[in-house]
Amino acid sequence: MSTLLSRLHSDVTRTFSSSNLQKCGEHLSKAKLALIESDLIFPSVHKKVEELVAARDILEIGAFWSIRTKDVPSFDRYFSQLQTFYNDLSSVLPPSQREYPIRGLNLIRLLTQNRIADFHTTLESLPLPAEKLVTNPYIQHPVNLELWLMEGSYSKVWNAREEAPAEEYKFFVDSLMGTIRQIASCEEAAYHVLPLKDAATLLFFRTQSEVLNFAQERNWQIDIAAGQIVFPHKSEEDMEIPREKLIANDLVYARELEQIV
Amino acid sequence: MPDVEMKTEDAKQAAKKEDKEKPTPIIVTPVVEIKSNAVLIERAVSTLEPRFTLRVLRSLAALRKRLDNKVLRDAVSEIYPKDSSTKSTLLGWIPVASAEVSSMDIDASSVPASKLSSSDPVPEVEVYLRLLILHHLLTSQNNYTRAKELAQETISNIQRLNRRSMDPIAAKVWYAVERTYELSGELAEARPMFLAAQRTASLRHDDETQASLINRLLRSYIQYNLYDQADKLVSKTNFPASASNSQYARYHYYIGRIKAVKLDYTVAHTNLQQSIRRAPQPRVAPGFYQAVHKFFIVVELLMGDIPDRSLFRHPVLERSLEPYFNIVKTVRTGSLSQFQATLHKHAAAFETDRTYTLVARLRQNVIKTGIRRLSLSYARISLRDICVKLHLDSEEDAEYIVGKAIRDGVIEGRIVHDKGWMECGAQKSTYGPEVSEMFAKRIGYCLELHNESVKAMRYPMNAHRKELADAEDAREREKELVKEIAEGELDDDDGLGGGPGPEF
Numbered sequence: 001m002s003t004l005l006s007r008l009h010s011d012v013t014r015t016f017s018s019s020n021l022q023k024c025g026e027h028l029s030k031a032k033l034a035l036i037e038s039d040l041i042f043p044s045v046h047k048k049v050e051e052l053v054a055a056r057d058i059l060e061i062g063a064f065w066s067i068r069t070k071d072v073p074s075f076d077r078y079f080s081q082l083q084t085f086y087n088d089l090s091s092v093l094p095p096s097q098r099e100y101p102i103r104g105l106n107l108i109r110l111l112t113q114n115r116i117a118d119f120h121t122t123l124e125s126l127p128l129p130a131e132k133l134v135t136n137p138y139i140q141h142p143v144n145l146e147l148w149l150m151e152g153s154y155s156k157v158w159n160a161r162e163e164a165p166a167e168e169y170k171f172f173v174d175s176l177m178g179t180i181r182q183i184a185s186c187e188e189a190a191y192h193v194l195p196l197k198d199a200a201t202l203l204f205f206r207t208q209s210e211v212l213n214f215a216q217e218r219n220w221q222i223d224i225a226a227g228q229i230v231f232p233h234k235s236e237e238d239m240e241i242p243r244e245k246l247i248a249n250d251l252v253y254a255r256e257l258e259q260i261v
Numbered sequence: 262m263p264d265v266e267m268k269t270e271d272a273k274q275a276a277k278k279e280d281k282e283k284p285t286p287i288i289v290t291p292v293v294e295i296k297s298n299a300v301l302i303e304r305a306v307s308t309l310e311p312r313f314t315l316r317v318l319r320s321l322a323a324l325r326k327r328l329d330n331k332v333l334r335d336a337v338s339e340i341y342p343k344d345s346s347t348k349s350t351l352l353g354w355i356p357v358a359s360a361e362v363s364s365m366d367i368d369a370s371s372v373p374a375s376k377l378s379s380s381d382p383v384p385e386v387e388v389y390l391r392l393l394i395l396h397h398l399l400t401s402q403n404n405y406t407r408a409k410e411l412a413q414e415t416i417s418n419i420q421r422l423n424r425r426s427m428d429p430i431a432a433k434v435w436y437a438v439e440r441t442y443e444l445s446g447e448l449a450e451a452r453p454m455f456l457a458a459q460r461t462a463s464l465r466h467d468d469e470t471q472a473s474l475i476n477r478l479l480r481s482y483i484q485y486n487l488y489d490q491a492d493k494l495v496s497k498t499n500f501p502a503s504a505s506n507s508q509y510a511r512y513h514y515y516i517g518r519i520k521a522v523k524l525d526y527t528v529a530h531t532n533l534q535q536s537i538r539r540a541p542q543p544r545v546a547p548g549f550y551q552a553v554h555k556f557f558i559v560v561e562l563l564m565g566d567i568p569d570r571s572l573f574r575h576p577v578l579e580r581s582l583e584p585y586f587n588i589v590k591t592v593r594t595g596s597l598s599q600f601q602a603t604l605h606k607h608a609a610a611f612e613t614d615r616t617y618t619l620v621a622r623l624r625q626n627v628i629k630t631g632i633r634r635l636s637l638s639y640a641r642i643s644l645r646d647i648c649v650k651l652h653l654d655s656e657e658d659a660e661y662i663v664g665k666a667i668r669d670g671v672i673e674g675r676i677v678h679d680k681g682w683m684e685c686g687a688q689k690s691t692y693g694p695e696v697s698e699m700f701a702k703r704i705g706y707c708l709e710l711h712n713e714s715v716k717a718m719r720y721p722m723n724a725h726r727k728e729l730a731d732a733e734d735a736r737e738r739e740k741e742l743v744k745e746i747a748e749g750e751l752d753d754d755d756g757l758g759g760g761p762g763p764e765f
Binding site for chain 1: 487488489492522525618624625628654655658663666667675676677679694701704712
């Protein structure tokens with residue numbers, strides 16, 4: 001392993017464990033350059049194992065660092081670079097301690113962006129048997145979150161924010177709550193009137209002004225005097241008959257029948 | 262129906278042979294069958310009619326089970342002339358069992374010269390024999406490495422020869438190649454080879470091989486859970502429309518699986534349904550039939566429908582679908598605790614079917630069904646009662662869940678927050694644009710079926726000439742008739758005092 005790479009590796013590890021984020025970022029960008037120069041960023045099997053491990057380490061720290069500096073696109077990049085190490089080189093490399101935390105973080109990221117289909121595809125492609133999915137704490141957390149989100153047990157999601165298996169998971173909680181509020185605004189359909197106070201609890205807001213802002217964003221009518229939100233309910237709209245479609249269909253039938261007879 | 266028609270002229274002999282074979286299948290030895298197949302392939306090549314080759318390949322599955330070293334060796338020696346180099350290569354691939362060597366030598370020297378021409382048969386026959394040997398090698402574990410060598414050599418042969426008449430056989434060879442790699446546990450390594458071959462096949466408009474290879478690739482991706490890649494492959498390639506039914510069945514099955522994972526249940530459902538329709542008879546290929554139905558049932562449940570009860574009574578499906586039947590029962594009753602218990606009990610079965618994660622997704626459907634049942638039976642129910650009836654953890658949860666169900670359109674109703682109850686609205690009337698849409702879909706399907714079957718009809722070559730001649734005759738006769746009538750009329754007219762005859 002080149003001395004430069006090993007020096008940069010220790011630099012990155014040191015600054016990261018002392019949580020000096022700014023310094024760590026500087027070292028990371030140097031380390032990435034070194035990785036590109038020594039052809040380790042898209043590695044092949046023929047590299048030495050310790051070099052590959054060092055490269056994986058640097059990228060993993062990079063992924064965590066991106067979360068701590070709240071830079072999701074950067075996490076995305078690090079994660080896709082790590083995929084090669086996790087999937088294609090898994091037979092060569094010793095397993096990494098950080099692999100599942102990072103995979104779990106990626107799952108949560110997909111959830112917060114409401115990319116449920118991608119979430120499931122990623123989940124299927126995890127190299128774990130199904131019963132392990134519920135025993136591995138890093139994977140179980142996002143799996144449960146998805147379950148609750150889908151069935152609508154939002155309060156469980158809210159309560160689970162304190163049970164995150166790793167520090168980095170908490171970063172996503174806030175954006176996850178944003179997603180929940182978007183989904184949770186079933187109010188429009190499910191209620192006719194809703195007291196402001198209860199709306200705050202239902203939508204996990206702490207103050208009334210937050211509720212008012214949110215309501216304004218979604219164009220809800222607020223009856224301040226009565227202290228409640230009124231949802232304009234569309235009356236049963238008249239059933240529109242899709243004339244053009246019906247005519248087009250009938251013409252097609254006529255033509256086809258003509259051909260048959 | 263068209264099958265009967267096409268056996269008129271040149272196919273008559275083959276038909277006779279088949280008729281002779283059919284009533285007494287036990288008497289036909291595999292050697293004879295292979296030999297007659299070789300003749301059929303020759304004819305297919307010389308008449309440019311892939312039908313004969315397809316007929317040969319149809320018997321492949323049954324023939325495969327009756328192969329052994331001696332059969333293969335006899336067949337090869339009898340088909341090829343004595344001093345053919347291809348013959349010695351082929352014989353080289355057949356494993357030598359010591360006990361049979363002596364008898365084989367006698368066979369080889371005594372039989373061949375008798376009736377066969379001195380030249381080698383067409384290369385298609387060689388590839389067909391290679392395919393048989395390959396399948397035979399795969400029956401025993403010790404021969405896997407040899408099988409792989411043979412597979413590679415055969416593939417390079419096929420690609421070198423590049424004959425369109427070979428395509429149907431080549432497609433089957435690819436399947437055997439996949440089996441070879443899969444049995445030796447190296448399926449992932451064959452992928453680059455498949456990809457390269459798929460490109461070549463699509464450039465050469467080799468539809469059969471292309472269809473087979475796309476399926477090989479999809480299978481390999483799904484085996485390793487690479488659903489993203491599989492989905493990209495599907496979107497980037499065009500599945501050849503002329504592919505055979507069995508390839509289509511597989512293709513639809515794989516797409517169904519990919520789409521189910523990606524939560525696109527409607528598309529998954531249509532594809533699985535197509536796959537079932539195109540699949541061979543349940544008794545012929547029970548494994549495939551069962552596998553497709555497993556996914557079909559889960560997807561149907563995920564869409565919120567309950568599969569037909571009769572499905573689970575089907576003799577081929579009954580046993581293998583038992584875990585799914587239990588799941589369907591719990592989803593139908595909407596009981597969460599029962600669902601969890603059943604899921605846990607059959608976890609291993611779902612795991613081997615690779616449906617576990619899909620079945621686990623059903624949890625929310627169980628809740629939805631439960632709420633739906635409540636909304637149908639009550640006009641007004643308190644959240645507390647919903648919570649108790651559905652085994653939910655808290656009233657708060659119940660409120661969110663009901664809210665979500667209303668938003669998703671599962672039920673019609675609203676929540677009255679102050680009073681803490683749910684009011685259920687009247688059921689939507691079922692008549693509306695949806696009905697005409699459903700009808701349009703069904704009518705469309707019937708029309709397509711009709712058009713497809715018209716397209717699929719086949720007529721014997723040059724038969725229309727005869728008909729043309731007939732038509733010509735008929736026209737002549739008609740003319741005469743007309744003439745006669747005209748004359749007759751003329752006579753009449755004459756009798757009536759003359760006048761211009763009618764003009765034709």
